[in-house]
Amino acid sequence: xxxxxxxxxxxxxxxxxxxxxxxxxxxxxxxxxxxxxxxxxxxxxxxxxxxxxxxxxxxxxxxxxxxxxxxxxxxxxxxxxxxxxxxxxxxxxxxxxxxxxxxxxxxxxxxxxxxxxxxxxxxxxxxxxxxxxxxxxxxxxxxxxxxxxxxxxxxxxxxxxxxxxxxxxxxxxxxxxxxxxxxxxxxxxxxxxxxxxxxxxxxxxxxxxxxxxxxxxxxxxxxxxxxxxxxxxxxxxxxxxxxxxxxxxxxxxxxxxxxxxxxxxxxxxxxxxxxxxxxxxxxxxxxxxxxxxxxxxxxxxxxxxxxxxxxxxxxxxxxxxxxxxxxxxxxxxxxxxxxxxxxxxxxxxxxxxxxxxxxxxxxxxxxxxxxxxxxxxxxxxxxxxxxxxxxxxxxxxxxxxxxxxxxxxxxxxxxxxxxxxxxxxxxxxxxxxxxxxxxxxxxxxxxxxxxxxxxxxxxxxxxxxxxxxxxxxxxxxxxxxxxxxxxxxxxxxxxxxxxxxxxxxxxxxxxxxxxxxxxxxxxxxxxxxxxxxxxxxxxxxxxxxxxxxxxxxxxxxxxxxxxxxxxxxxxxxxxxxxxxxxxxxxxxxxxxxxxxxxxxxxxxxxxxxxxxxxxx
Amino acid sequence: xxxxxxxxxxxxxxxxxxxxxxxxxxxxxxxxxxxxxxxxxxxxxxxxxxxxxxxxxxxxxxxxxxxxxxxxxxxxxxxxxxxxxxxxxxxxxxxxxxxxxxxxxxxxxxxxxxxxxxxxxxxxxxxxxxxxxxxxxxxxxxxxxxxxxxxxxxxxxxxxxxxxxxxxxxxxxxxxxxxxxxxxxxxxxxxxxxxxxxx
Numbered sequence: 001x002x003x004x005x006x007x008x009x010x011x012x013x014x015x016x017x018x019x020x021x022x023x024x025x026x027x028x029x030x031x032x033x034x035x036x037x038x039x040x041x042x043x044x045x046x047x048x049x050x051x052x053x054x055x056x057x058x059x060x061x062x063x064x065x066x067x068x069x070x071x072x073x074x075x076x077x078x079x080x081x082x083x084x085x086x087x088x089x090x091x092x093x094x095x096x097x098x099x100x101x102x103x104x105x106x107x108x109x110x111x112x113x114x115x116x117x118x119x120x121x122x123x124x125x126x127x128x129x130x131x132x133x134x135x136x137x138x139x140x141x142x143x144x145x146x147x148x149x150x151x152x153x154x155x156x157x158x159x160x161x162x163x164x165x166x167x168x169x170x171x172x173x174x175x176x177x178x179x180x181x182x183x184x185x186x187x188x189x190x191x192x193x194x195x196x197x198x199x200x201x202x203x204x205x206x207x208x209x210x211x212x213x214x215x216x217x218x219x220x221x222x223x224x225x226x227x228x229x230x231x232x233x234x235x236x237x238x239x240x241x242x243x244x245x246x247x248x249x250x251x252x253x254x255x256x257x258x259x260x261x262x263x264x265x266x267x268x269x270x271x272x273x274x275x276x277x278x279x280x281x282x283x284x285x286x287x288x289x290x291x292x293x294x295x296x297x298x299x300x301x302x303x304x305x306x307x308x309x310x311x312x313x314x315x316x317x318x319x320x321x322x323x324x325x326x327x328x329x330x331x332x333x334x335x336x337x338x339x340x341x342x343x344x345x346x347x348x349x350x351x352x353x354x355x356x357x358x359x360x361x362x363x364x365x366x367x368x369x370x371x372x373x374x375x376x377x378x379x380x381x382x383x384x385x386x387x388x389x390x391x392x393x394x395x396x397x398x399x400x401x402x403x404x405x406x407x408x409x410x411x412x413x414x415x416x417x418x419x420x421x422x423x424x425x426x427x428x429x430x431x432x433x434x435x436x437x438x439x440x441x442x443x444x445x446x447x448x449x450x451x452x453x454x455x456x457x458x459x460x461x462x463x464x465x466x467x468x469x470x471x472x473x474x475x476x477x478x479x480x481x482x483x484x485x486x487x488x489x490x491x492x493x494x495x496x497x498x499x500x501x502x503x504x505x506x507x508x509x510x511x512x513x514x515x516x517x518x519x520x521x522x523x524x525x526x527x528x529x530x531x532x533x534x535x536x537x538x539x540x541x542x543x544x545x546x547x548x549x550x551x552x553x554x555x556x557x558x559x560x561x562x563x564x565x566x567x568x569x570x571x572x573x574x575x576x577x578x579x580x581x582x583x584x585x586x587x588x589x590x591x592x593x594x595x596x597x598x599x600x601x602x603x604x605x606x607x608x609x610x611x612x613x614x615x616x
Numbered sequence: 617x618x619x620x621x622x623x624x625x626x627x628x629x630x631x632x633x634x635x636x637x638x639x640x641x642x643x644x645x646x647x648x649x650x651x652x653x654x655x656x657x658x659x660x661x662x663x664x665x666x667x668x669x670x671x672x673x674x675x676x677x678x679x680x681x682x683x684x685x686x687x688x689x690x691x692x693x694x695x696x697x698x699x700x701x702x703x704x705x706x707x708x709x710x711x712x713x714x715x716x717x718x719x720x721x722x723x724x725x726x727x728x729x730x731x732x733x734x735x736x737x738x739x740x741x742x743x744x745x746x747x748x749x750x751x752x753x754x755x756x757x758x759x760x761x762x763x764x765x766x767x768x769x770x771x772x773x774x775x776x777x778x779x780x781x782x783x784x785x786x787x788x789x790x791x792x793x794x795x796x797x798x799x800x801x802x803x804x805x806x807x808x809x810x811x812x813x814x815x
Contacts (some may be wrong), residue, residue, distance in 0.1 A: 003788075013636075013643050015653075120654055144650070158650070177653035177676045178636070180643060255675040260672070334679035355680050356739050363692065364723040365626065365716035367662035571687040574721050582663060584722030 004046065005053055005185045014181045016174045017042035019145040020112060023152025025054055026110065026591050027183050030079035030192040033059040033067040035445060036474035037086030038121040039175040044084055045475060056546045058475050059144070061611025063416075063445040064089035068096040070113065072165075075109035077195030078205070080156055087128045088415065090144055091358035094447065097165070098263070099206055101135040102214040104163040104221075108156035109196075112168045114175050116523040117299045118332040123211045123396070123415065127300040132277035134168050136222045139167040139277035140234065141249040145179040151274060153184075154234065157408070161220055162228075167277070170301065172378035173250045173332065196516070202378070228277040234274030237285050241267040243346065244291035246304060248273040248282065251297045251333055262348070279307040291529040295345050297335050345554040366404060366563035372582040372597035375399040375466050377513040379409045380577055380601070382435055382464060385523035390433040391426050395419035395447070397439035398473045399466050406578050409437070415445025424450070424459030424536075433530065434461040441471035441479040441495060455504045460534040467496055468545040484544065496540055506535040516604040546597055559611040560596040563589055567608040577602055617671040619775065619788050622678050623696045624665045625689025626714050630762030633685070633789065635666040637766050638775065640785035645777045652674035661717065669678060681811060684776050687765050689748075691732045705740045708769050709733075710748035710761060744772060744812060751804050760801035767805020774814055779806060780790040 005025070008361060020043055024032065025556045027411065034044035043091075061067035062479075071081035082091075090097065097111070101146035113131070132139035138158050142148040151168060159166040182339040202210055218544075223547045224315055229235065243267055249254045252272050256431045259268050271278065271287045288294060290313070298303040305323035312321060320489060326341040327333065343350045369376045379402050390596040394400055394410035395418065406450065412422050423436030438447045443465050451463060469484055471477040478485040480494035511519045519541070526537050549555050567588040573583050579602060581595035591602075592607070605608040621638060625631045633652055637641055642649040649670035667678045680699045687695030688705045694709040701707065711729055719726045729745075737743045746768060752760040763786065770782055786798055 011643070011797055013640055013649070171653075173652060173677055176653045178639060178653070179676070180649060250675075250677075255678075256674045284735075332677070335675055335682065336679045353681055353702060356701055358696050358698055361724070361733060362695055363698075363716050363718045363726060365661070365692070366719050367717070368628075371659070427755050571722075577718075578721065580717045580720070583720040 002050055002053065004519055005050060005186065008185055009183060010291035011182050012179050013178055014145050014149070015042060015175065015178050016142075016170065016255055018046055018150045019181045020168070021050070021150045022181065022183060023149040024082045024110070024156070024388035024550045025190060026186055027057070027153050027155070027156040027159040028187050028190040029056060029082050030081055030190070031057045031071060031074040031081040031082070032083075033061045033071055034084040035061050035063050035067060036471055036477045037087060037089050037114070038474060039116060039172040040086050040112060041082045041477070042175070043112060045477065050205045057192040060479070062480060063317050064093040065096055068093040068100065072096065072100050072103075072105065072110055074195065075105040076103075077197045078107045079193065079195045080108045080160070082110050082112065084114070086122065087113055087115040087126055088124065089113065090131055090483060091262060092127055092416070095299050097131070098135050100165055100208060101137050102211060102218055103204060105159060106163070107158035109165045110152065110155040110159060110168055112170065115169065115171045115300070119172055120535065122170050123413070124259070125300060127303060128169055129276060129303045130301070132169070134569040136218055137167055137277065138162065138225050138229070138272055138275065140264065141169050142174055143252045143274050145177055146181050148174055149181050149183070151234070158228070162225055164221060164225070166426060169249075171250055175346045189238075222278060229275045229280040230282040230538050232275050235272070235531040237269060238269050239265065239269040239289060240267045242292045243268045244271065244287060244294035244295060245269070246271045246308060247272065247297040248276050248304060249299065251299055251338070251383065254333050254335050254338040255297050257335045258342055261335065262339060262342060264342065273304065276304065281307070281311045281314075283307055285317065286324035287318050288312055288317045288319060291319065293320040294322075294362070295326060295341065296321065296339070297327055297333070297338055297408065298323070300329065302329070306399065310590055317386050334513055367401060367403050368404070368580050369398065370547060371595045372546045373398070374468060374541065374546075375402060376407065376515045376579065377516065377543070377575065377599070377601045378464060378466060378519070378541040379407050380605070381513060381519040381523055383407075383409060383576075384520055386433055386435050390435050391423075391430065391577055393419045393423040393426065393434065393436045395438040395442045395443055396465070399437055399439055402437070406575050410489045415446075416442055420447050420461075420463050422461065423451060423461040424457065427460040433527070435461045436461055436518050437464055438463065438499045439466060440467040440469065440481050443496070444480050444494070446532070448503070451500070451505070451538070452503050456537045459536060460530065462537045462539065465496060465500070465526060465538060465540045470548050472545045472546050476545070484548060484552055486548070486552060493548050500538045500540070505538050508540065510540045510542055512543055514543050514599055514601055516601060546599070548592055555613060557598045559592045559598045561598065561603055561609050561614055562593065562612055563591055563608050564610050573602055573606055573609070577605060618669075618673050619671055619684055620669045620673060620678055621681035621685045621687065622661065622665065622666070623687045624693045624696060626693065627664050629664070629689045630759060631663070631664045631689060632665055634756055634762035634766050635668050637763065637782065637785050638668045638739045640788060641777050641781040642668070644781040644784055647671055652676040653735055658752065663696065665775040669689060674806060685769065687769055689761065689765060691729055692716070694736060695727070695732050698735065698736065699742050703739070703741060706742040706774055707736055707740055707744070708765065708772065708774070709736070709745045710765055711745045712747055712749040729752050744768070748805070751808060752801055755801035755804050760798050760805070763798045763801040764805040767802040768809040771806040771809020771811075773809075786801070
């Protein structure tokens, strides 16, 4: 059994995401669902791995909206549920989320949303705390794995006692921090069981008349939640000075280190907020009245700061409040940033420390599509057929790396599923041919409606579905069309081709991108059809992710490729395919046999590249 | 007491396990310890960095100038970690290179190892360069480089944690079949570190 389940009332070293898992299991959660997304993925993956030991029903959802909806039903049938997602996932789930706050829940329902300041692996760094305020739901913000564990338990209690979903808002530095967590006990009767639901359409079916009633109830609940927020020990004061600091989340750690390093323990007093929605107005007003001035330390938007200014105005507190004029609004904070802000605020001088720089022009090490990645092969064939003139809207997944030179096969991206719909948009505004790329998992997540929209409105494009049979980028989670999971081969539940054809496209072809000649031939055929009979075309470029295939299907590599003496150093392989296994030496190219996985794509574009059997 | 350790290298070198090894050993030693990792692109050949801090420090994230110790698994990445250091930092580097694709494809040149060593040496308080990969290979697996590097830092006396606790931590982190090789790698690393303190 996993050590995550064994520890009872002892200290373990847990990832923030594992701490959330542990808290949920101790809270007797019965149902867990998520669409994966960095930095939240380890929550659902760990839950999935432990599902047989815990008896919890764990489901990979097709997207965040459906995950919240399914969990909402389960909770209203009396079973505690947990949903996790990355910050932008809550945009997808927002429709369900906003009105679930009206309808409420019966058993506890916790939504973990993992923000990503500094955009370590995201397209934006939106501050999801505003969602809590907009939806009028309670929100907890942990600073450490220990707090992530405790607040998960607390979030279930709050949710259940107030009958509302509760947001647990983390950031990358909490999800992916590892720290010491003191565990409690796992209840013996946890896991999924049968629920019950008493029909009451005039409370559960949100027609306007019901919505009006629920809206009034929601505001009453909000008042009681505000009392809770003012009373909870998740919000506490530390220290005794006359200079106030108000902070939450991981910023609290930076504040503590900065105060200690500057030797300001006697001068500064911290109000640390763990429950930041509803805003603890009375608690903060009381705090303000004990200090002369205050600095607000928070990452991203002035969420706390604006509330504090409003509280001060209502409570007629006239001290100085500073926030975003001293603390950057973009990217993560850290200890030196907070120290510099304190120094500026308190007019202290900091010793100038030399920061070393990286010598300029040292080689970069950008992430790259893996050797043998079928996406590279698809890009090669599409580029050969459609050239530089075509517009290439792309989507979110490993294949977004096709953006980098020399492939440069990505022209536009905003969010999950945007490839196909923006492709449709470009096709009505421009004369260029449009070829959009989307991964299989992303297609199920948010691409299907876009495709139907293109068909319905007569847009003209080719959608290439890069089908590697898994959600590779986030760690190989399954999806409806997957034919393998980390646990081995599995049956595909929804066939991509059948689905695409049902959407009414002009034609849908399936190619194996590792067969270059045939793939190019298919693309050429489609290109001709697009000229003679414009409309929506789809090519499913199907070849499994080699990383996963080798790991779970234990597929043995039979050959690797080498470059023979006829190489004239023309460099075409490097300029057009750019597999990381290629090595450029003085006047020719060779192949690193340790990196080559034997996909044979390069051997089809150059006669000097030959296979060699691997000796056993 | 406060230790802020920064680890850097290339995806696939086992940096997260090395970080965790230090973290678990620090926990056994009774320290307050935390770690931060950046997940996501590790398998795609990019740079991987992580940090482990213990003792009197709350934030697990290391900003520029904050690393007391840098363990660099690759020379070019040691150079890239310089901004994390200050004049008092100690850098331990594995000197066997993994050229990035930008080098193998002929776009840029990999600097010479001796140039890298000279630059780093001129900046920080102490710098140690070893062929950790050769030590790992001797112990039975190239993959044990991560454990060798931690061993070297232990042998150099940089971590203030009892040697035996690292072996205990290894046993808690690795499956039995990998344990013997890795304990051998750890001890070889420790011996190498101890010898260079003496010399």
